[in-house]
Amino acid sequence: xxxxxxPKNLRDFYENPAVPVASGTPRSLRQARMLxxxxxxxxxxxxxxxxxxxxxxxxxxxxxxxxxxxxxxDWSQDALRRARTRLACQPVRGELTDGGLPFxxxxxxxxxxxxxxxxxxxPDAALxxxxxxxxxxxxxxxxxxxxxxxxNRALLxxxxxxxFSEVSLRAIHGRPGTEVVGHLRLxxxxxxxxxxxxxxxxxxxxxxxxxxxxxxxxxxxxRLACSRPPLASILLVHALKTPAPKT
Numbered sequence: 001x002x003x004x005x006x007p008k009n010l011r012d013f014y015e016n017p018a019v020p021v022a023s024g025t026p027r028s029l030r031q032a033r034m035l036x037x038x039x040x041x042x043x044x045x046x047x048x049x050x051x052x053x054x055x056x057x058x059x060x061x062x063x064x065x066x067x068x069x070x071x072x073x074d075w076s077q078d079a080l081r082r083a084r085t086r087l088a089c090q091p092v093r094g095e096l097t098d099g100g101l102p103f104x105x106x107x108x109x110x111x112x113x114x115x116x117x118x119x120x121x122x123p124d125a126a127l128x129x130x131x132x133x134x135x136x137x138x139x140x141x142x143x144x145x146x147x148x149x150x151x152n153r154a155l156l157x158x159x160x161x162x163x164f165s166e167v168s169l170r171a172i173h174g175r176p177g178t179e180v181v182g183h184l185r186l187x188x189x190x191x192x193x194x195x196x197x198x199x200x201x202x203x204x205x206x207x208x209x210x211x212x213x214x215x216x217x218x219x220x221x222x223r224l225a226c227s228r229p230p231l232a233s234i235l236l237v238h239a240l241k242t243p244a245p246k247t
Contacts, residue, residue: 010121013169013182014076024212025060027143027234028114032061034207034238035110035141039068045109048073050101050130051116052091055083061112062088070112073101096126103133110139118144118164118183127199134241140201142237143209147186150221150231151214162186163213177213189230192237201239208232 013019039045045068049058052072062070072083072091083091094101111130117123130140145164146152152162161167161175166183187195193203208226210219211233225231 010169010182011075014119015078017078019181024210025056026212027209027236028057028060029064030207030209031057031112031114031141031143031236032064034205034236035061035112035139036064038139038141038204038238039065039110042109044068046071046107047110047112048101048103048108048133049112049114050074050094050096051113051119052083052087053079055086055091057112057114058083059086068109096120096122096129098125098129099132101129101133105132106135106138108133108138109135110141113140113142115143115145117142118185118187119181121184123185123195124199127196127201131200131241136241136243138241140196140237140239140241142192142196142239144187144192144235145183145211146189146208146230146232146235147191148188148230149211149233150225151218151233153231163211187235189235192235196237196239200242200244202242203237203239205236205238207236207238209234209236 047068047070049070050073052058052074055072058070058072071089072087073094074080075095080091080093092102120126155162163176164183165186167173169182172180189206193206197203206229208229210222210226214222222233
């Protein structure tokens, strides 16, 4: 069991420099390749990396998205301070509430939303706000840990708390791992697809990505599981903003 200083609230937790604000490179590369293919030969696109953390993921994606503008967005001042050293464009502070992103409606071509939704109290409001800033037909590239990853299925059968799931912000209880990262929600591939579609998006593709925290001897199996997204460690979703329903 590992412990961190007890947070006073969720915001206090994410402002703690000891809390990880970056995820693995393999996921970032796969997601960037998916977005690059989706944008195709489009002119200079405005891409928001919402929940950019320390800017690592955007920095990894940048070489694959040359000619486009990537803007990091986060609510944590500590994360933004670190991101400024990695991003070409100045990162900005924003929140996933109604009007909480400092961008005009329908002004953004694509959103990278990587390893964020599992941390949110209100994911419905978050997708509503993302939908607000995306232009019609704009791209949402969302990634999140898979509750039904191949090893989580085995752990549950053994009565062990699944990887990625957390019962406390102060310590790890009953699951493998060494870091408390603040996960509040977890999704299966089916649940994520249904949730994104219900939020006003057309799901184009669900893919899988490996998890950097898998023990080295098991990494070949983890990479193999990516060919079956419902079993993969990380779920990658590409979705398009659909027109608002007529009233």
